[in-house]
Amino acid sequence: MSLPRLAEWLGPAVGTVDDGPDAVDGPRRWWAGPLDVEGLALGSVRAAVSAFRLLTGERGLAVSAAQVAGAFGSQEYLRVDGRTPQMFAPLSRWFRAADGWVRLHGNYPHHVLALREVYGVSEPEELVRILRDRTAAEIESAVDAAGGIAAGLRTPGDWLSSPAGQAVAAEPWISWRFGASGSSPPVGPGLSGVRVLDLTRVIAGPTGTRLLAQLGADVLRVDPPHRPEILAQHLDTGAGKRSVVADLGDPGTRSRVEDLLGAADVVVTGYRPGALDRWGLGEEALRERHPHLVVVVLDAYGRQGPWAGRRGFDSIVQAATGIGHVYGGEVGGSWRPGALPVQALDHATGYGMAAAAMALLLRRTRDGAGSAHLSLARTAHVLLQLPPVSGATRQLSVTTQQTHSPHGLLDHAVGPITRDGVPVPLGVPGRYGAADLSW
Template identity: 35%
Template sequence: AVRVGTRHVEASLQSYAHVKFEDPDRAPGPRMAAAQRAAIAGFHQTGDGRWMYIHPGFAHNTESLLELFGHPSNEDESRQVVASWEAPQLEREIMRRGLCSAMVRDPEEWDASPMGRILNARPVVEIIQVGDADPRPAGAGPRPLTDYKVLDLTRVLAGPTCARTLASYGARVIRISAQDLPHVPLFVAETGLGKRSAHIDLKSDSGRSKMRELIGEADVFSQGYRTGALERQGFGVADVVREKPGIVYISINCYGHEGPWRSVPGWEQLAQTVTGMASLHGNYHNDGRPELQPAAVTDYTTGYLAAYGALAALLRQREQGGSYWVRVSLARTGVWMRGLGLREATTYRPFDDEEIRSYRAVAQTEWGAMHHLRPAVELSNTEVLWKQPPVSLGSHAPAFTG
């Protein structure tokens, strides 16, 4: 039997907010605390009366946006600068520079747009057979994924949540990063449950060789890079399937894997912004001013959907053979969630500390005791849990054991 607590699921869409460290002084720090970043981030109205969500991203992206806007020092200056642009023009310029921000659209505008039509025509979770391979026999371990190995080349929330979910079913997961990639320390801890962590430099011959060695052992390869980035390093879906027939390759991005925005970087907030979620939520709660959902709904949900796709593909591989490509995106998830409708505000019941404590477990980590949400799924015959505490990035050698 499978049991899923709906309130527990609801809490899991704010999972990082429910992490508590017994010693706050040892807890992983915030991404950055620059005043300029805070001043420019969020919804701003443009000169044509429309709205933009300005997302500074990581530090190097923040500096590029600040340069575009003339380094505003406070929110008033930021509003004035954004108001000097028309929204479509500003969105195009920001995307041209490879940065992250987007114009607010209502559902009808997104659905009628070229990108919306392409993305909305795709399934929420795509599972595509991309090669032939013999079936892999079922493992003999006590948990569903005991004998399976997962390479996790993702960061922030959606991708790491996918691999963390597979780890909760017993998979051996190693998170691969690079020393020069920025991360959000709290997210690293919260999504690192059940994982080893290693650094590999894919720009070096030795790093690429080590990655191919790990692919030879892996059953799942999960990545959240921009479309085309890993292909240039020799680790696109065709490369990985050729290296390991029978593997399940997962691609996670913001705007989907086809169409004019397939290589545009994005975040949770931008998926809500473009698909009409922020518009709907604002019309309902905020007198028409766009407003985000009070949770990372597309990030976490996309991560869980990616894990679902991986499980379905692994089952198909076991029964029929083949190599599979699982594709999900934050924006496609957003459209799906938008279609579920809005709940009446009067039916919402906030979480109190006692209820959240009932969903928590404790991991002993390098940062001290970390109270975190348990998986929301319970299985009658097998455990769903994480047996390894989170660690700092690069804490292990690049190997599944050791």
């Protein structure tokens, strides 16, 4: 079966591109379901490999279906000292509304506080009683206004006909802004010598920077002290990176970050649009002060339209864009919305971000640095628009490994790529927040 050619989205940055490895090691289908999640997964990883090949000239990387399946489902395979960490909190689930369904997200304490602010309660059973008397639109608007995260269930047609859906559809999967003429030395071997400042959270952005670290980049992730990352999330996506907690509200810290920017090659951001502007870390400000920087920006719903400033995670975007409706079905005698077999929007967007960063590094050697933008919602559009695939699914044997970390013994899936037939090693996730704010 053919594979989606997501590497074609790199064309505006690098010209004609190859489509990554000529073949994939393993089967084409392994997750049962109505959408081509496998195609999205394989296509996004192949796009990243294509960009790496163009940047470095190395041809030895290949894509393994079993490793891609493990990487996209990495949370399923993670164990810490033999224990399965909790990834989804009780509030991160579907709730019935008066006119349908709504998806909430409560993995982070500040999002739980937002729900309590709106409804006076934050226990799932109490919310079940309250939300069933309110429409999905009322719920998502009230929760969003309070700083929380919610989305009513839509069909794909309803989403695409809405102003928000039309705004997302008008953007490419990867949108580009290019800098003035200039040149920088080529990188390599691998991404050796490339410095990446990681200002992302949760899964998508950290997945992309984890791949850059896996390929040799020096990645430093910075988190705010008042909103630390979930430890299991750090252990899942922090391999090979250094982690620091720093208060950008402190002038001395901002000065040190400015020094980091001056010596960095890539900045990857993953906060809600405008959230970093007050620290001078928005896309335009970064490009103006540091024209040598490659900047890759992630958000939930794109740059334009009525939802451009909304918060969103993979599961929430699935609800809003209609994927939850596509995967719905009869459960216990009644219809319920469903979900993708893995958080594919997060992971595919992350590999797209890594591909964009490498494509822009290549362009920088000839024409100067530029920036790229991706959104979870636009990745949802890509998935919904992929042609259906047929054929039997095959079970895969996912490759896992054990790694000693400062937080315990980790069992985890290996990364999605091989070099000369051997999985490319993942580094060790360091102790959360313990690194220095320096290269």
